[in-house]
Amino acid sequence: MTYDHNNAFARILRGEAACIKLVETEAALAFMDLMPQSDGHVLVIPKEPAMDIFELSDTAAEACMRIDCHVALAVRAALRPDGVVIAQLNGRAAGQTVGHVHFHVIPRWAGQRLRPHARVLAEQATLESFAERIRAHLDDPTYE
Amino acid sequence: MTYDHNNAFARILRGEAACIKLVETEAALAFMDLMPQSDGHVLVIPKEPAMDIFELSDTAAEACMRIDCHVALAVRAALRPDGVVIAQLNGRAAGQTVGHVHFHVIPRWAGQRLRPHARVLAEQATLESFAERIRAHLDDPTYE
Numbered sequence: 312m313t314y315d316h317n318n319a320f321a322r323i324l325r326g327e328a329a330c331i332k333l334v335e336t337e338a339a340l341a342f343m344d345l346m347p348q349s350d351g352h353v354l355v356i357p358k359e360p361a362m363d364i365f366e367l368s369d370t371a372a373e374a375c376m377r378i379d380c381h382v383a384l385a386v387r388a389a390l391r392p393d394g395v396v397i398a399q400l401n402g403r404a405a406g407q408t409v410g411h412v413h414f415h416v417i418p419r420w421a422g423q424r425l426r427p428h429a430r431v432l433a434e435q436a437t438l439e440s441f442a443e444r445i446r447a448h449l450d451d452p453t454y455e
Numbered sequence: 456m457t458y459d460h461n462n463a464f465a466r467i468l469r470g471e472a473a474c475i476k477l478v479e480t481e482a483a484l485a486f487m488d489l490m491p492q493s494d495g496h497v498l499v500i501p502k503e504p505a506m507d508i509f510e511l512s513d514t515a516a517e518a519c520m521r522i523d524c525h526v527a528l529a530v531r532a533a534l535r536p537d538g539v540v541i542a543q544l545n546g547r548a549a550g551q552t553v554g555h556v557h558f559h560v561i562p563r564w565a566g567q568r569l570r571p572h573a574r575v576l577a578e579q580a581t582l583e584s585f586a587e588r589i590r591a592h593l594d595d596p597t598y599e
Contacts, residue, residue, distance in 0.1 A: 376520035394546025402538025404565040
């Protein structure tokens with residue numbers, strides 16, 4: 312398989328598809344997952360066109376990780392979950408559904424099961440409202 | 456909760472408990488999970504004493520991510536799984552079982568379910584044999 316420049320995240324990066332953006336740096340972008348597995352589910356993607364972690368440069372992986380950490384902190388401050396999962400899936404057998412590297416930042420609440428991955432579209436207004444709460448805690452969007 | 460300096464991974468870092476080591480840098484350590492969810496399940500931990508990602512420095516998080524990527528490549532080359540999951544769990548509600556930040560690198564094979572997390576001890580010889588195969592592909596253990 313080779314990288315498909317028309318995958319959903321490549322289109323977001325080119326501005327051809329919309330996203331509910333949380334933070335953007337030179338190397339990466341964080342936005343709300345449209346089919347969240349829990350409330351406040353965020354995706355972090357590198358700008359580098361890489362299908363999976365095997366193709367990604369160390370520099371881009373580190374840039375994503377830095378945003379993962381900052382987003383995780385902001386999600387925790389905003390939504391007060393009992394835990395947070397950071398997950399990065401490579402290959403269909405691992406649950407990857409879009410052919411551009413992405414990191415999931417998924418809040419967890421005790422006793423609450425995750426919704427299925429990439430199945431049900433959330434209401435736009437609901438996502439916007441979570442995004443607003445998370446953004447309030449991402450106080451320095453220019454960290455590099 | 457505060458960081459417990461006697462957690463299992465702190466003891467490994469101090470050399471008080473054994474581990475099947477794959478690679479070590481100034482900032483991080485990768486070793487075989489003793490209770491693997493699939494064959495070749497590796498853990499990557501920072502040397503920094505942080506309970507979860509919320510306490511971890513960006514620098515240490517990046518150092519772990521760099522090793523995650525290299526280990527994922529080596530695991531893929533050694534074991535030829537259909538996919539690889541990188542997962543980092545924070546809080547019991549997220550499935551965290553040891554109070555020191557760790558990243559799981561978990562090979563996935565199509566149609567094969569994961570074994571339960573942190574339940575069944577694998578045979579030492581089996582783990583050693585997977586470690587040997589993975590090490591053969593971690594050709595530069597000093598990348599920094």
